[in-house]
Amino acid sequence: MEYLTSAIMGFFAGLFSTFLMTLFELLFWKKWGLQGIFEWHENQILVSKLLRKDPDKLIFHGIFLLHFLNGGLGGTGSSYL
Numbered sequence: 001m002e003y004l005t006s007a008i009m010g011f012f013a014g015l016f017s018t019f020l021m022t023l024f025e026l027l028f029w030k031k032w033g034l035q036g037i038f039e040w041h042e043n044q045i046l047v048s049k050l051l052r053k054d055p056d057k058l059i060f061h062g063i064f065l066l067h068f069l070n071g072g073l074g075g076t077g078s079s080y081l
């Protein structure tokens with residue numbers, strides 16, 4: 001049970017960290033667009049391939065879903081260190 005609690009706390013810590021990082025990245029997105037943030041660009045390509053959509057049309061909900069999922073899973077993994 002201790003591992004589950006640690007994993008859940010790690011996941012939410014990763015989400016919070018990702019939220020703070022996103023606020024910082026918005027500055028770069030406003031200046032350079034999607035190309036200014038490599039991870040968002042990767043997420044856009046992944047989501048457009050999965051949904052079979054045009055990669056030139058932004059899919060913000062997919063970009064941020066993958067962004068926060070990666071952050072949460074990263075927090076989960078680091079909670080075991």
